[in-house]
Amino acid sequence: MSKQSDQPKHGLRILLIILAALFSGAVLWCVLQFLSARIGNNFWSELIEKNGFWTLLALIISSPVAFFIWLFRDQNTIKQLESQRKDVNLKEFHKIAEWVSGLHLVEDKITKKTKESPRKLINKTVSLETENIQEYGQAGNQRHLPSHSREDGAVGLQVAAVYMLKPFFCGEHGDGFRRPALNLLTAAWLALFKQVEGKENQDEELEHVRNSPLAIALTEVLLAEGGKHLRCHKEVFSNLYLSYINLHLLGLSKEVLELFKETDCTGIQLQGAKLQRVELQEIKLTKANLQGANLQGANLTEANLYKVNLQDANLEGAELQEVNLQESNLYKADLLGANLQGANLTEANLEEAELFGATLQKATLSKTKLQKSNLEETDLQNANLSQAKLEKAYLRSAHLQKASLLLANLQEADLQEADLEEADLRFANLQEANLQEANFKGVKLGKTNLKGANLQDIKALELEISKLNDITWTGALLMQQTVENIENKTTLTNIDWIIIPESLKEILDCHSTKKVEFQFKKISSDESVQHILGFKSELPIEKKEIRIKLLAHLQELNSNWTIKIITIQKLNPDWTIETTIINDSF
Structure with missing residues (x-):
């Protein structure tokens, strides 16, 4: 029993002794008053003359002294114990x-010996020998019961x-x-x-x-x-x-x-830890190491994760609203379905991260590294992605309404069916990006690089006339109807795009498992771009005469380009891609 638990009992003991002393004094006083009333006025004079009275009086007077002596001795005894x-x-x-x-564990005994060479004076060498000795006992033959070593x-x-x-x-x-x-x-x-x-x-x-x-x-x-x-x-x-x-x-x-809830865990090392569904609201994890940690379903609302290492961490379904992840390392992290609404991810590293279906509304992703990350069906409405690095990112069906992609690098990014309504793409690099069936309603495209971008079947391309000549159209793939709509608005000086004739619209299918890769090379220069077009599965694209007809239709509206079919790609039922190399030209 600890000292803290003894203190209440010690105090109670003192109180009981004091109460007992007061009770004894009160009883003695009552008895004396009663006897005085019964015997008469001579009671006190007779009482004083008796020897027992003084003994009793001495006991009463000395009792407090005895009490304190006992108290001190008791405390001393307790301290000794x-x-x-x-x-x-x-x-x-x-x-x-x-x-x-x-300290008691059995270990090998290692002995190091230094041996001088007999020719030390000649070549000045000293040899070092290491001897590994194992010392262990062996059970005797008299042991009848089995036991461990x-x-x-x-x-x-x-x-x-x-x-x-x-x-x-x-x-x-x-x-x-x-x-x-x-x-x-x-x-x-x-x-x-x-x-x-x-x-x-x-x-x-x-x-x-x-x-x-x-x-x-x-x-x-x-x-x-x-x-x-x-x-x-x-x-x-x-x-x-x-x-x-x-x-x-x-x-x-x-x-x-x-x-760890609401605590300061700056620099804590929890790599590889199993922290599923843990409560980490308002925690401070600045510069902490959580590499490979399992934080599935964890609650990190309003946590400070500045410069934290979350490489390969599992944050699937985690609550990360208003969290600070500035300059954090989330390389190959799993954020499937995570809630990052209003989070600050400025200059964070999210390369090859899994963000399928994640919520990033109003999140700050300025200068964030998102190369090759999966952002399919991710909610990025009103998010700030200015100067973000999204090369080869997968943004199919992503929600980017009113998102800021100012100066963002989306080179070779897949934005098929993405909703970019009222998004800001000024000065953005969309070179060779796939924008098939993307929603461009109200998009800002000033000084945007659309070189080699696939703009097939984009929806509601409403561009400001004053900004059309600021856009780089070289090798951009557009449907004939879209080109005609643009040309009806203004006369452009930079029309080196690639046009898909309306006659091919009925056989095109961007969701098809059958794809054809085309190479377009400018006649006036060595500049070339590649585009992949999907065709309906019933089209016998394997036949050369069909491919030649396709090339003829494309060449008709693209006289500034030489066109060649490079490969035919087919997705098999087992999800493997079968590629056939073709070198057809018109």
Whole structure:
């Protein structure tokens, strides 16, 4: 029992003694008054003459002195007992610390010897010999009962010692042991996982170590009672190493999911940790390392994740509203269906990230790296994507209404069926981008680079006449009707686009599994672009005469270009692409 639990009892004991003394004095006074009334006026004079009166009076007067003497002796005795108990606990703690640190584990004995060469004076060399000696005992033949080896027993003792450390960590032996116990546990965790990091089969080794008895014991002790004892040391959360920890280990309280809520965890190392559905609202994770961590369904609303490392992390379905992810590393992170509404992702790295169906309304993605990322069906309404790097990004059916893509790089991006209504694409680079069936209603296109872009079947191309000559149309693919609408508005000087005749409209199908790759080369220069057009599956494009007719139709309206069919691509039922190389020209 701790000193804190003894203090209330000690105070109650003092109160009871004082009350008893007052009660005894009151009873004595009442008795004396009663006797005085019955005997008469001579009572007090007769009482004083008796020897017993003075004895009683001396006892009454000396009782407070006796009480305080007892009190001081009692306190001294308690301190002595606590000191003795602390000495015992300290010795026990030291022994447990040795077992937890692995001081008793059986290890190989390595001896290094330095041997001088006999020709030292000639070539000045010294040889170093290393000798590896294994020292172990062998069970005698008299053992009748099977048992484990000494080495296995040493490991078992280490696991048992971790559990023996729990009372010290929880403060059952006094608060003085809490912090040393925490340091021992975290040091053991660090030593356990650092020896595996960097190996060739790291993932398999880490999973094996995570499920080992020692790792489970350390997790159960560190997160005992919902992690409330670990939360007593919030000052150590910064730079704490708890990588690969599993907050969903069987037997842990659900309260452990709120372990880091509203805390300062700057620089904490939680790479590879299992943190599904964890509550991290308003947490400060600046410069933390969460590489490969599983944060599926986690709540990170209004969290500060400035410069955090979330490479390869799983954030599927996570709540990230109003979160600060400036300059963070989210390379190849999984943000499938995540809610990033109003999030700040300025200069963050989201290359090859999975953002299918994610919500990024009003998010700030200025200068963000999104190359080769999957943004299919992503909600980017009113988002700020100015100067964003979206080369080869997949933005099919993305919602980009009123989004700012000023100076954004969308080279070779796939924007098929994307909704770009009232989006700002001024000074944007859409070179060789796929904009088939995209909604261009109210789009701002001043100084936009549409070189080699596929603008087939774009919807509501309403452009300002004054901006048409500012657009780079070289190699841009447009339907004949769209070109006629533009030419009816104004006379352009930069009309080096590629026109698809209306006669081919009935056989074109951008969703078809049958694709044909065309090469268009300008006659006046060596400049060339490639475009892929989808045709209806019933069209026998494999026949050369059909391909020649297609080339003839295209060549009719594009006299400034020489046209060639390069390949035919067909998507098989098993999702493999069959490519046939063709070199047809008209």
